[in-house]
Amino acid sequence: MLIGAGAPVVWAAQTDAPAPAKSSNIKVSAFASGLENPWGMQFLPDGRLLVTERPGRLRYIAKDGRLSAPIAGVPDVAAVNQGGLLDVLLAPDFEKTGTIYLSYGEPREDGTNSTAVARAKLVADGDTGRLEDLKVIFRQEPSADSGHHFGSRLVWGKDGTLFITTGDRNKLRPEAQNPANTVGKIVRINADGSIPADNPKLPGWAPEVWSIGHRSVQGAAIRPDNGKLYTLEHGPRGGDELNHPEAGKNYGWPIITYGKEYIGGSIGEGTAKEGLEQPVYYWVPSIAVSNLAFYDGDLFPEWKGNALVGGLAGTRVERLVLNGDDVVAAEVLLEDQGKRIRDVRQGPDGAIWLLADDTGEVLRVTPAEAAPKPE
Amino acid sequence: MLIGAGAPVVWAAQTDAPAPAKSSNIKVSAFASGLENPWGMQFLPDGRLLVTERPGRLRYIAKDGRLSAPIAGVPDVAAVNQGGLLDVLLAPDFEKTGTIYLSYGEPREDGTNSTAVARAKLVADGDTGRLEDLKVIFRQEPSADSGHHFGSRLVWGKDGTLFITTGDRNKLRPEAQNPANTVGKIVRINADGSIPADNPKLPGWAPEVWSIGHRSVQGAAIRPDNGKLYTLEHGPRGGDELNHPEAGKNYGWPIITYGKEYIGGSIGEGTAKEGLEQPVYYWVPSIAVSNLAFYDGDLFPEWKGNALVGGLAGTRVERLVLNGDDVVAAEVLLEDQGKRIRDVRQGPDGAIWLLADDTGEVLRVTPAEAAPKPE
Numbered sequence: 124m125l126i127g128a129g130a131p132v133v134w135a136a137q138t139d140a141p142a143p144a145k146s147s148n149i150k151v152s153a154f155a156s157g158l159e160n161p162w163g164m165q166f167l168p169d170g171r172l173l174v175t176e177r178p179g180r181l182r183y184i185a186k187d188g189r190l191s192a193p194i195a196g197v198p199d200v201a202a203v204n205q206g207g208l209l210d211v212l213l214a215p216d217f218e219k220t221g222t223i224y225l226s227y228g229e230p231r232e233d234g235t236n237s238t239a240v241a242r243a244k245l246v247a248d249g250d251t252g253r254l255e256d257l258k259v260i261f262r263q264e265p266s267a268d269s270g271h272h273f274g275s276r277l278v279w280g281k282d283g284t285l286f287i288t289t290g291d292r293n294k295l296r297p298e299a300q301n302p303a304n305t306v307g308k309i310v311r312i313n314a315d316g317s318i319p320a321d322n323p324k325l326p327g328w329a330p331e332v333w334s335i336g337h338r339s340v341q342g343a344a345i346r347p348d349n350g351k352l353y354t355l356e357h358g359p360r361g362g363d364e365l366n367h368p369e370a371g372k373n374y375g376w377p378i379i380t381y382g383k384e385y386i387g388g389s390i391g392e393g394t395a396k397e398g399l400e401q402p403v404y405y406w407v408p409s410i411a412v413s414n415l416a417f418y419d420g421d422l423f424p425e426w427k428g429n430a431l432v433g434g435l436a437g438t439r440v441e442r443l444v445l446n447g448d449d450v451v452a453a454e455v456l457l458e459d460q461g462k463r464i465r466d467v468r469q470g471p472d473g474a475i476w477l478l479a480d481d482t483g484e485v486l487r488v489t490p491a492e493a494a495p496k497p498e
Numbered sequence: 499m500l501i502g503a504g505a506p507v508v509w510a511a512q513t514d515a516p517a518p519a520k521s522s523n524i525k526v527s528a529f530a531s532g533l534e535n536p537w538g539m540q541f542l543p544d545g546r547l548l549v550t551e552r553p554g555r556l557r558y559i560a561k562d563g564r565l566s567a568p569i570a571g572v573p574d575v576a577a578v579n580q581g582g583l584l585d586v587l588l589a590p591d592f593e594k595t596g597t598i599y600l601s602y603g604e605p606r607e608d609g610t611n612s613t614a615v616a617r618a619k620l621v622a623d624g625d626t627g628r629l630e631d632l633k634v635i636f637r638q639e640p641s642a643d644s645g646h647h648f649g650s651r652l653v654w655g656k657d658g659t660l661f662i663t664t665g666d667r668n669k670l671r672p673e674a675q676n677p678a679n680t681v682g683k684i685v686r687i688n689a690d691g692s693i694p695a696d697n698p699k700l701p702g703w704a705p706e707v708w709s710i711g712h713r714s715v716q717g718a719a720i721r722p723d724n725g726k727l728y729t730l731e732h733g734p735r736g737g738d739e740l741n742h743p744e745a746g747k748n749y750g751w752p753i754i755t756y757g758k759e760y761i762g763g764s765i766g767e768g769t770a771k772e773g774l775e776q777p778v779y780y781w782v783p784s785i786a787v788s789n790l791a792f793y794d795g796d797l798f799p800e801w802k803g804n805a806l807v808g809g810l811a812g813t814r815v816e817r818l819v820l821n822g823d824d825v826v827a828a829e830v831l832l833e834d835q836g837k838r839i840r841d842v843r844q845g846p847d848g849a850i851w852l853l854a855d856d857t858g859e860v861l862r863v864t865p866a867e868a869a870p871k872p873e
Contacts, residue, residue, distance in 0.1 A: 147783060381827075405827045407800075407819075408522060425782070444782075449824045452756075452780045 147442075148491040151460060154476070155188040158483040163210035163226075163276075163414075166471055168218050172485065173245075174478070175225070177207035183251060184485060196243065196254030201228035201236035204270025205339075212277040212285075214242070214314065221245045223254075226275040226287065229262065237266035238273045238289050242314075260316030261331070263305045267292040272307075272339035272357070276414060281350040284311050284319050288354055290339030291376065299376045302328040302335050307376060309333040309340065309354065309368045323371035336374040336399065337366075342414040348428055353403070355412040355432060358382035359390065363412045364402035365432065367448055375399035381407050403448045410437025413480075414466045420473030422489060431475060433464035440464055440477065440488075457488070522817075523866040526835060529851070530563040533858040538585035538601075538651075538789075541846055543593050547860065548620075549853070550600070552582035558626060559860060571618065571629030576603035576611035579645025587652040587660075589617070589689065596620045598629075601650040601662065604637065612641035613648045613664050617689075635691030636706070638680045642667040647682075647714035647732075651789060656725040659686050659694050663729055665714030666751065674751045677703040677710050682751060684708040684715065684729065684743045698746035711749040711774065712741075717789040723803055728778070730787040730807060733757035734765065738787045739777035740807070742823055750774035756782050778823045785812025788855075789841045795848030797864060806850060808839035815839055815852065815863075837861070 160177035167173055172184040179200040183191035200207045206228030214222035221244045229239035240261040243254035272290030280286055291299040291307035299307025302325065311333040313319055318330045328335075342355025356364040356374075362382025366374055378391045379399050395401060406412065413433035418426045430443040438461045444452035457464075466478035475488040535552035542548055547559040554575040558566035575582045581603030589597035596619045604614035618632035647665030655661055666674040666682035674682025677700065686708040688694055693705040703710075717730025731739040731749075737757025741749055753766045754774050770776060781787065788808035793801045805818040813836045819827035832839075841853040850863040 401821075402826070404825075405819075407827060407829065444780075446776075450779075450828075451777070451825070452782060453825075453828050454782065455830060 147454065147456065149456065149488055150491045151457060151486050151488050153484045154487045155184045155190060155485040156483055157190055158182075158478075158485070160207070160465075160480055161478040161483060161485070162208065162465055162480075163212075164466055164468060164476065164478055164485070165211050165213050165223075166468070166476075167213070170471075172476075173211055173213075173223070174485065175208045175211050177209065178202045179208045179227075181208065181211065181225070181254075188485070191251040194245070194252045194254060195248065196257060197225070198227060198239075198241055198257060198259075199230060201230040201270075203228070203236070206236060206270055206273050209238075209273060209275050210277045212279070215279065215283060224260075224277050224285070226273075226277050228273050229259070231266050233266075235266035235268045237263040237292070238275045238287075239263065240275075240277065240285075240287055258316075261287055261305075261310065261312060263289050265295065265298070265304060265306065267294045269294045274340050276341060276343035276354075278343040278345060278352070280311070280352065281345060283314065285314055286311055286333065286343055286352055288340030288343050289337070290357075291337070296377050299336055299338065300373070300378065302332055304329060305331060307337045307339075308335055309337060309352070325371050328371075333370055334368040334372050334374060336376045336378070337368075338376040338380075342412055342433070344415050344417055344430075346417050346430075347419050353415065353417075353430065355415050356402075357412060358405070358407075358409050360385050361407035361409050363406040363409045365404040365412075365415075365430070365443070366400070366402050369400075372400050373398065374402075381405050382409070403445075404443065404450045406437075410434035410439060410441065411463075412437075413464055414468075416467045416469050416475070418469055418475070420469050422473035423475075431467050431469075433467040433477065435463040435465065435480060438462055438464065440467060440475070462486070522829065522831065524831065524863055525866045526832060526861050526863050528859045529862045530559045530565060530860040531858055532565055533557075533853075533860070535582070535840075535855055536853040536858060536860070537583065537840055537855075538587075539841055539843060539851065539853055539860070540586050540588050540598075541843070541851075542588070545846075547851075548586055548588075548598070549860065550583045550586050552584065553577045554583045554602075556583065556586065556600070556629075563860070566626040569620070569627045569629060570623065571632060572600070573602060573614075573616055573632060573634075574605060576605040576645075578603070578611070581611060581645050581648050584613075584648060584650050585652045587654070590654060590658060599635075599652050599660070601648075601652050603648050604634070606641050608641075610641035610643045612638040612667070613650045613662075614638065615650075615652065615660075615662055633691075636662055636680075636685065636687060638664050640670065640673075640679060640681065642669045644669045649715050651716060651718035651729075653718040653720060653727070655686070655727065656720060658689065660689055661686055661708065661718055661727055663715030663718050664712070665732075666712070671752050674711055674713065675748070675753065677707055679704060680706060682712045682714075683710055684712060684727070700746050703746075708745055709743040709747050709749060711751045711753070712743075713751040713755075717787055717808070719790050719792055719805075721792050721805075722794050728790065728792075728805065730790050731777075732787060733780070733782075733784050735760050736782035736784055738781040738784045740779040740787075740790075740805070740818070741775070742778050744775075747775050748773065749777075756780050757784070778820075779818065779825045781812075785809035785814060785816065786838075787812075788839055789843075791842045791844050791850070793844055793850070795844050797848035798850075806842050806844075808842040808852065810838040810840065810855060813837055813839065815842060815850070832863070 243257035271293035274289040287310040359382035462479040465480040477486040615636040618629035646668040649664040734757035837854040840855040852861040
């Protein structure tokens with residue numbers, strides 16, 4: 124078959140320069156502002172948001188974006204450097220029980236601190252609320268006199284167990300390889316703090332440890348298509364990682380890393396070693412990864428299944444298209460906004476919701492064309 | 499083992515915001531300027547460059563960056579839209595014979611044009627040169643009355659065969675699936691234009707066809723660690739692809755694509771279909787990929803084995819870290835320069851050399867710290 128000269132043009136011609144070529148056509152609006160270092164958020168069944176502020180406050184945000192007064196009864200936190208009140212998670216039976224979970228840097232009497240997780244009952248109190256029956260269900264051991272590498276995201280596994288991501292506290296770096304403690308680990312416990320029967324419990328492993336060799340894991344999400352845990356780990360100067368932590372495995376920090384010391388010089392033994400897991404994807408230089416969400420909404424139908432990765436220093440959301448654990452495409456979004464993205468969630472409205480650490484905003488990302496407002 | 503409070507700090511603390519976090523520490527300098535739509539370049543053994551300009555000129559660039567007068571004897575080209583004088587390649591025995599290869603849009607007497615490849619002897623002529631014994635060794639058939647989708651990179655396979663990448667001319671889109679012609683194909687011939695004995699030659703396939711189902715392939719390079727061909731293909735609105743074209747395979751255009759029509763609407767049958775190959779990596783939205791180089795120099799030791807991908811509308815070089823055909827990390831470089839990158843090559847000095855289509859420059863990229871000058 125030969126199509127000769129003068130055949131009708133049935134397709135619009137490509138030029139080398141389709142515009143706009145650099146970014147998907149999206150819109151960002153500030154849903155709320157006035158927060159101080161917001162860290163974690165959850166959508167409540169009544170349409171409000173629950174947001175943590177690192178200095179130690181938990182607030183409702185109403186459907187019109189107004190902040191409530193701080194919720195009473197939040198535990199004391201070590202609000203030093205990266206520490207403070209960190210993530211928030213609703214219990215699966217929240218509608219019935221009002222139970223929420225908080226992660227935070229917990230101060231100790233000896234002046235040290237560590238990552239802790241508490242659960243409590245959230246009770247309405249006028250336009251705000253209070254926490255009752257607060258109980259600490261996890262304490263990272265050992266503690267350290269440090270303001271760094273607390274982790275700590277909270278996410279429910281498909282089986283109702285609770286994943287807690289921790290960090291190496293920087294000062295305790297070698298402990299990330301010591302399976303007998305919870306420094307630099309992914310931890311898995313039951314909703315009441317007890318130990319799941321099917322945790323790895325390898326010889327020498329603390330019973331709550333799921334995987335070892337992590338530096339500071341600030342992002343965690345369950346991937347819808349395989350039900351598995353994926354995490355984001357802060358590297359040092361370079362070497363941020365997307366991991367798929369599996370039970371009983373060693374993710375290598377600080378023996379292997381794609382990063383370098385801030386003060387110069389290499390770390391560990393290189394980038395790969397037998398018996399140590401490789402990341403699914405990594406960033407050199409670092410974008411300072413925060414949290415991630417797997418998108419499965421209807422507002423961005425072409426993004427279903429994509430991982431949306433927040434970046435702090437990288438001031439972006441990076442959209443990764445995955446085929447199994449192979450990243451087959453990536454797009455940098457919102458870098459021009461210049462905002463430090465601390466949390467990334469999909470809202471019940473199908474929009475992408477972000478917390479901006481530096482500007483204290485809750486941002487809502489929708490297609491530029493048109494999008495329904497949240498109810 | 500427990501490291502208590504007051505343990506000495508032996509590592510510099512991470513902050514969330516290492517600076518600079520957004521890009522590797524590199525420097526770009528303009529080595530030469532004053533070119534009009536430069537398209538392809540080659541490094542000559544004497545240290546000069548040979549550069550094509552799409553309107554139909556071939557020039558030397560001296561070691562001090564000065565452009566020579568145009569080299570005489572270049573064939574007439576169809577310098578319309580994306581067409582014109584395109585790639586240049588040195589014969590493996592160039593030092594002995596002076597033989598070079600050129601790809602270009604060749605005008606036909608009936609007003610149509612098509613991609614052609616000629617070889618000729620480059621002979622010195624004062625400060626410039628002339629081509630002698632020019633012979634056309636490949637002509638894409640059928641031709642079309644079109645200014646689009648000419649391909650066309652030239653690269654030597656490890657076995658000394660010549661890969662020529664073509665395009666679908668936009669008007670001949672369905673022909674990309676017709677293996678009997680050379681529209682939208684990767685072509686493989688010998689250095690003299692004859693057909694290699696081990697070409698696929700599947701039933702119904704033209705003997706010079708290596709793989710089918712391509713849209714417009716502007717990038718081609720042999721990957722050092724496996725000796726295989728990798729190509730970059732322009733998608734429509736979205737769907738630029740990095741491919742690893744293997745003999746006798748079908749890369750799907752226009753049956754499957756991650757792109758969309760410029761005039762709106764979908765193309766073909768979706769993004770995947772049995773019997774059609776998936777890209778190694780793709781870009782949605784498009785960055786308008788041009789050429790790529792696999793880096794194996796010493797100036798950027800950490801980038802060895804990485805693919806460096808040029809972007810026109812995306813005004814960037816994208817650095818991809820590959821583990822087999824799995825992209826495990828990506829970094830966008832030079833986007834702030836805002837220049838349309840048409841060609842990416844590694845120089846004999848280990849620097850990364852670029853052609854900027856819009857500014858008419860030859861750019862040289864080196865580490866910011868220090869770098870030897872080219873001799």
